Amino acid sequence: MLKRGIALMLFMGLVAVIGGVYAIGEPASSETQTAPAQEAWQAEFDDICSRSQNAMTFSQQELADLIQRCDVLMPKIEKLDETRKKVYMGRLRMCRGLYAYVLESKENQKK
Amino acid sequence: MLTYSNRRRTRKNERGPFLLVLACGALFLASVASAQIYLPSQPTPLPSNYGKVILDKYSSTEPGGVVFDHWLHRSKFTCRLCHVDIGFAMRANATGIRAETNRLGFHCGACHDGKRSFEGQTIFASCSSAENNSQCARCHSLGKTNVRKYEYKAFTARLPKALYGVDWETAETKKFINPVDFMEGISVKKAPMQTRQDFAITTNLYWVHPVRFSHEKHTVWNGCELCHPEIFHTVAKNQEQHSMVANIVGHNCGACHGQVAFPLNKCSGCHPSGPTWM
Numbered sequence: 001m002l003k004r005g006i007a008l009m010l011f012m013g014l015v016a017v018i019g020g021v022y023a024i025g026e027p028a029s030s031e032t033q034t035a036p037a038q039e040a041w042q043a044e045f046d047d048i049c050s051r052s053q054n055a056m057t058f059s060q061q062e063l064a065d066l067i068q069r070c071d072v073l074m075p076k077i078e079k080l081d082e083t084r085k086k087v088y089m090g091r092l093r094m095c096r097g098l099y100a101y102v103l104e105s106k107e108n109q110k111k
Numbered sequence: 112m113l114t115y116s117n118r119r120r121t122r123k124n125e126r127g128p129f130l131l132v133l134a135c136g137a138l139f140l141a142s143v144a145s146a147q148i149y150l151p152s153q154p155t156p157l158p159s160n161y162g163k164v165i166l167d168k169y170s171s172t173e174p175g176g177v178v179f180d181h182w183l184h185r186s187k188f189t190c191r192l193c194h195v196d197i198g199f200a201m202r203a204n205a206t207g208i209r210a211e212t213n214r215l216g217f218h219c220g221a222c223h224d225g226k227r228s229f230e231g232q233t234i235f236a237s238c239s240s241a242e243n244n245s246q247c248a249r250c251h252s253l254g255k256t257n258v259r260k261y262e263y264k265a266f267t268a269r270l271p272k273a274l275y276g277v278d279w280e281t282a283e284t285k286k287f288i289n290p291v292d293f294m295e296g297i298s299v300k301k302a303p304m305q306t307r308q309d310f311a312i313t314t315n316l317y318w319v320h321p322v323r324f325s326h327e328k329h330t331v332w333n334g335c336e337l338c339h340p341e342i343f344h345t346v347a348k349n350q351e352q353h354s355m356v357a358n359i360v361g362h363n364c365g366a367c368h369g370q371v372a373f374p375l376n377k378c379s380g381c382h383p384s385g386p387t388w389m
Contacts, residue, residue: 105346
């Protein structure tokens with residue numbers, strides 16, 4: 001009887017430890033899930049805006065694609081905290097504005 | 112013996128130089144009046160105060176208003192780095208700088224974080240903590256004396272001068288300054304920019320020399336997106352309408368020239384074929 005009681009307590013202790021480990025481990029795993037999501041918008045932002053220096057060399061199609069990528073990225077940046085949103089939205093608007101400006105300029109040249 | 116007609120001719124000859132002086136005087140007064148119309152009515156501030164930004168939202172309480180010396184930062188960084196990558200607006204009170212945003216690593220805190228080093232020195236942290244009070248006055252220096260590290264006269268002593276303050280273009284060309292355009296963790300890595308060609312802008316007034324626009328220099332300092340389309344937005348050639356009046360009120364070239372870049376009354380800065388004394 002005593003042995004059975006000890007075994008039961010040990011079993012319950014083991015369950016508690018395993019459960020605790022999972023419980024402690026969960027936020028960390030959710031962090032690792034959100035980190036790549038954050039990096040995804042940042043990587044996309046970097047890729048889009050890294051091309052602004054040579055916007056004049058792009059074709060109209062390439063410029064249109066970049067503008068579309070900006071439009072897709074904007075709602076993701078809208079979800080950031082206030083300051084981050086203001087800074088990155090401002091930068092993205094500048095990139096988008098430039099691409100739209102160059103695209104319009106190229107369309108005008110063709111007319 | 113002088114005849115009547117000879118006397119009239121002599122009088123005419125005597126009046127000639129007088130009329131010439133009168134005409135020159137009138138022309139001079141007209142040009143001064145014209146300049147008064149076109150040039151800013153506010154006197155241009157001293158070079159040490161030129162482009163200075165006062166953030167005085169909290170000036171009535173400690174730690175007091177912030178004095179930002181534009182000349183100091185422009186000697187070390189490109190316009191693009193601060194106004195595009197870090198996000199400082201080109202208009203007063205539009206950025207939303209707060210101690211909290213600095214602490215989070217934005218605005219001043221993007222560089223002034225107490226960790227980054229520049230020119231072999233750690234950049235002091237902005238608004239970092241209450242214990243760091245001794246550093247506050249380096250920026251919150253409005254109305255205080257002997258608290259700032261850099262003074263205009265000493266700092267610019269080695270830099271080439273123009274008629275008005277530092278000649279920044281020459282300073283960079285002659286390698287007195289080398290403005291940084293990339294900050295790790297803030298800037299986006301970009302391919303080297305293709306050189307933009309300088310071009311001329313003709314004027315409608317025959318006595319005003321064409322503008323020689325240094326597109327190359329402007330793109331090196333500003334990138335493309337700082338000017339297009341925000342400041343110069345017309346894409347069709349010869350459709351962009353420039354005027355000195357628009358410049359004076361802060362449009363087009365006046366977004367920077369007259370605010371932080373050389374003032375509009377330095378005519379030869381843009382109209383290089385004009386008289387050099389201008």
